[in-house]
Structures are given as structure tokens and as C-alpha cells.
Amino acid sequence: MPVDFNGTWNLVSNDNFEGYMTALGIDFATRKIAKMLKPQKVIKQDGDLFSIHTTSTFRDYTLQFKIGEEFEEDNKGLDNRKCKSLVTWDDDKLICVQTGEKKNRGWTHWLEGDDLHLELRCENQVCKQVFKRA
Numbered sequence: 213m214p215v216d217f218n219g220t221w222n223l224v225s226n227d228n229f230e231g232y233m234t235a236l237g238i239d240f241a242t243r244k245i246a247k248m249l250k251p252q253k254v255i256k257q258d259g260d261l262f263s264i265h266t267t268s269t270f271r272d273y274t275l276q277f278k279i280g281e282e283f284e285e286d287n288k289g290l291d292n293r294k295c296k297s298l299v300t301w302d303d304d305k306l307i308c309v310q311t312g313e314k315k316n317r318g319w320t321h322w323l324e325g326d327d328l329h330l331e332l333r334c335e336n337q338v339c340k341q342v343f344k345r346a
């Protein structure tokens with residue numbers, strides 16, 4: 213029985229988001245705005261199907277995927293690059309590999325206690341975000 217990520221989650225910490233955005237080539241002005249945001253995630257998990265809506269006062273991002281099925285991701289409103297993404301389980305962690313122009317790009321979600329953790333990776337940068345239930 214896999215972990216249940218369903219819920220509404222509010223960002224409470226965001227370590228090295230600046231480094232992650234810089235690795236993605238996000239311009240200075242956008243980084244200044246983006247790093248002030250406290251995004252909310254709404255995760256819906258139904259068997260192998262997931263939707264993750266990340267919303268903020270500045271931009272929103274929606275991702276839908278099925279575990280084990282590669283899909284084209286266009287990162288619209290983020291760095292706007294396209295990549296091929298694949299999400300799989302690694303024990304209780306949800307791991308996404310985003311294959312494209314940027315090396316070592318991807319993310320990992322897991323639960324610790326009742327907190328949602330997200331590690332965002334790009335090239336040599338790792339951003340660590342923690343969310344609490346709304």
C-alpha cells in the first residue's frame with residue numbers, strides 16, 4: 213500500500229530555491245519575485261494517477277501523470293523548457309526524472325511525519341522544500 217499524498221499543503225521552508233532557479237536560467241527579476249512566494253500544493257492521488265497543482269500569487273503550475281508512464285512536460289511558466297518526465301516509486305518516495313537539456317533534473321517527494329517534503333534538482337543544485345497540511 214503506497215503512501216497517501218492526498219491533500220492541500222502550504223510551503224513552510226524553501227532552502228536554496230535561488231540556486232535551483234539560477235541553474236534553470238531564471239532571470240534575476242523573476243527570481244526575486246519567485247523566492248518571496250509561499251506556494252500551496254494540492255495533490256490528488258488515485259491509484260497510479262496523480263495531479264499536483266502548485267499555486268501562488270504569481271504563477272501556477274499543474275502536473276498530471278501516471279506512475280511508470282513517460283510523458284512530455286513543458287514546464288510552462290517555470291523555465292518553459294520541454295523535457296521527458298517519468299515518475300516512479302522508490303519505496304515510499306515518489307521520484308521524477310526530467311530528461312532534457314538540463315543535466316540531473318528531477319524531483320523527489322516524500323512524507324516525514326505529517327509534513328510533505330520536496331527535493332528539486334537541476335545540474336549541481338538541490339532545493340529542499342517542506343510543506344505542512346493546510
Ligand code: ECB
Pocket residue numbers: 233236238242246249251253264266267268270271272273274275289290291319330
Ligand atoms: C508555481 C509556483 C512557483 C512559481 C515560480 C515562478 C517562477 C520561477 C521559475 C522557475 C522556477 C522553477 C520551479 C518553481 C518551483 C516550484 C514549482 C513546481 C515545481 C515542481 O515541479 O513540482 C512538482 C512536484 O510537486 C510538480 O510539478
